[in-house]
Amino acid sequence: MRRYVAECLGTAFLLAGVVGSGIMAARLAGGNDALALLCNTLPTGAILTVLILTFGPLSGAHFNPAVTAAMALRHELPPVVAAAYIGAQVAGGIVGVVAAHAMFDLPLWQVSNTARAGLGQWFAEFVATFGLLLTILGCAARNPGAIPYAVGLYIMAAYWFTASTSFANPAVTIARALSDTYAGIAPSGVLAFIVAQMAGMLVAALLARWLWAKSAGA
Numbered sequence: 001m002r003r004y005v006a007e008c009l010g011t012a013f014l015l016a017g018v019v020g021s022g023i024m025a026a027r028l029a030g031g032n033d034a035l036a037l038l039c040n041t042l043p044t045g046a047i048l049t050v051l052i053l054t055f056g057p058l059s060g061a062h063f064n065p066a067v068t069a070a071m072a073l074r075h076e077l078p079p080v081v082a083a084a085y086i087g088a089q090v091a092g093g094i095v096g097v098v099a100a101h102a103m104f105d106l107p108l109w110q111v112s113n114t115a116r117a118g119l120g121q122w123f124a125e126f127v128a129t130f131g132l133l134l135t136i137l138g139c140a141a142r143n144p145g146a147i148p149y150a151v152g153l154y155i156m157a158a159y160w161f162t163a164s165t166s167f168a169n170p171a172v173t174i175a176r177a178l179s180d181t182y183a184g185i186a187p188s189g190v191l192a193f194i195v196a197q198m199a200g201m202l203v204a205a206l207l208a209r210w211l212w213a214k215s216a217g218a
Contacts, residue, residue, distance in 0.1 A: 006059040007085050008092035010051045014063050015096025015175045016103075017047035022183035023104045036182065041159040049152030056148065064169040065089055066129055066201040067136060073205055086171070094100060101179065112177050112184030120200030121189075122196040126161040129200030131158060132168045135207060141212035170194045 018040070025039035052061040063070045065086040099177035101108050135154045141149045146191035167173045167185070173194055177187045187191065 003042065003059040003081075004084055004088045005014065006055040007062060007096070008088040010055045010059070011063045011089045011171055012096035012099065013046075013051055014048060015093045016100045016174065017096075018044050018172065019097050019100035019176065019179050019181060020103060020121030023106070023181050026182040032129055033123040037165070040165075040182065044159070045152040045156035048155055050150045052148035052151060059085070061148075063089060063092075063171070064132075065171050066133065066169060066197050069135070069166050069198065070075045070133055070201050070205045073202075074209075089171040090174055093171040094178060095178050097175045101181075106125040110184075111124065112180045112186050114180070114184040114186055116185045116189045117192065121164045122192050124164040125167060125193050126195035126203075128162045128164065128166040128198040129197040131200075132166075132205045133201050133204035134211075135210035136160070138212060141208075158165060164193070166205045167193055168197060168200075170197055173197070 002206035020027060021043035022036075022040045025036040028040060048063075051063065055061045055063075060071070062071070062085060068077065068082050068085045071077040072079055077085070100107050101110065132151070132154060135150050137148060139150050153174070155168070158168065167176070170193075173185060173190050176183050176185050177190050
């Protein structure tokens, strides 16, 4: 049970960081989109690093159904546990969004109107998730202690080199559909994002099995 609580809490804090920093950035940037994105990027990478260091020893600090699914495919996590992880992550993401709204005195329940769609956005989510999983699996094979820092830095970079600003996480995508703020995504775009993310995860898992075959025991 501690593992599931860790996944729920970690994902909640991640979404509070993403959405809360997005709200603050939009308020303080004075209409400067580049500055707002930078102000959203830095706290997201920082909180993600901290959360992985904090909860990693308990649950592995997935906070992401794509990561959990990859671990299940690699037989590193039983399917029943993986399903419980994913449920905890989705629930935690929603709690984190509601908490961010509460902290900024916004309506707790919202639906985003920010359209994020099109081939470029979908391919960006494929690339973002593919790179994230390669980062995690590569570090796990050669240098596990680097995972928290590598993941935080990768997400910070991917905010800027992907057209979608690197959601790379189905639980994050679902939760951000419930926030009509800077970080939101309209519900109509959620399914395509998740499909692209899971496709990126599958390709990364297959490639990682070959790239790090000896160290992964494959």
